[in-house]
Amino acid sequence: MKILCSKYQEWNIYYPENDKITLELGKNIIDSNYSVIKILKEGKRNYVAIISTNGKKYILKEFRSEIIIPQRKIQTYFKRGEALTTLKNGLESIEEDVFELVRPIAAIVKRKKTIEKSYLIMEYVLGQKLQTTKDIDEVIRITKKIHKLKRYHGDLNTSNFIKTSNGLKVLDTQMKKGMFFSFKKYYDILTLKEDLLVINLKYNVEENYKINKFRLSFVLAFLIKRLKKLKIINIMRKYKKDLREKGWKI
Numbered sequence: 595m596k597i598l599c600s601k602y603q604e605w606n607i608y609y610p611e612n613d614k615i616t617l618e619l620g621k622n623i624i625d626s627n628y629s630v631i632k633i634l635k636e637g638k639r640n641y642v643a644i645i646s647t648n649g650k651k652y653i654l655k656e657f658r659s660e661i662i663i664p665q666r667k668i669q670t671y672f673k674r675g676e677a678l679t680t681l682k683n684g685l686e687s688i689e690e691d692v693f694e695l696v697r698p699i700a701a702i703v704k705r706k707k708t709i710e711k712s713y714l715i716m717e718y719v720l721g722q723k724l725q726t727t728k729d730i731d732e733v734i735r736i737t738k739k740i741h742k743l744k745r746y747h748g749d750l751n752t753s754n755f756i757k758t759s760n761g762l763k764v765l766d767t768q769m770k771k772g773m774f775f776s777f778k779k780y781y782d783i784l785t786l787k788e789d790l791l792v793i794n795l796k797y798n799v800e801e802n803y804k805i806n807k808f809r810l811s812f813v814l815a816f817l818i819k820r821l822k823k824l825k826i827i828n829i830m831r832k833y834k835k836d837l838r839e840k841g842w843k844i
């Protein structure tokens with residue numbers, strides 16, 4: 595599917611080809627012609643809300659980290675940014691048959707040389723949190739499907755899935771492909787192992803995914819996870835977070 599870009603005021607609206615309705619939706623968002631039904635997340639790094647416009651509900655997500663963290667902001671000079679990457683890779687994945695992915699609809703980006711502000715509009719999915727071992731079996735099945743396409747989730751945990759009447763839906767992923775795929779795949783698996791529900795249900799992720807622990811990329815992913823968990827790194831992280839809260843831009 596081709597993605598088109600239309601300029602509207604100082605914004606770029608990215609939307610699927612032959613989809614004038616989505617272009618109009620993008621313009622409505624820019625004109626603030628919508629109402630916020632519920633804010634789901636209001637963080638420094640992200641903002642997520644259920645909105646309504648023209649009688650339909652959507653999810654509006656604002657990506658803030660690549661704007662507030664200087665080294666990430668500089669990278670947006672060369673890169674597409676999170677909103678457009680999520681739209682492009684997400685639509686490609688759905689075409690590749692990952693119908694379990696929450697559909698990204700449009701990206702709205704304001705950039706000068708680097709990105710100044712960016713939003714993603716997604717379909718609104720009604721559902722519940724995951725609860726059971728069977729739910730995690732489904733997470734494993736969907737994850738395998740994603741990995742088979744040489745894509746990875748990037749933040750694989752059960753809160754990034756919603757249980758609907760039509761099965762599980764996956765969200766909060768840029769569906770990236772790319773270098774060091776095996777490493778990223780194993781990193782996904784090790785991230786899922788740290789999930790609270792997975793731990794509480796004593797779910798054996800490695801056994802159910804059937805991974806080969808003797809692969810070099812698994813060992814590497816394992817070591818890097820370990821390293822990140824080391825106390826000294828956590829202390830440094832907390833220090834960084836405290837400074838950020840005091841207004842330091844690091």
Ligand SMILES: Nc1ncnc2c1ncn2[C@@H]1O[C@H](COP(=O)(O)OP(=O)(O)OP(=O)(O)O)[C@@H](O)[C@H]1O
Nearest residue numbers: 634635640642653696716717718719720753765766
């Ligand atoms: N399309 C959607 N339909 C329904 N609910 C959604 C949708 N997208 C996000 N949510 C809800 O909003 C929450 C936060 O969204 P998301 O995971 O995209 O943001 P986040 O900032 O990355 O959150 P976190 O850091 O907690 O993973 C999700 O856990 C989910 O409950």
Ligand SMILES: [Mg+2]
Nearest residue numbers: 753754765766
């Ligand atoms: Mg999330």
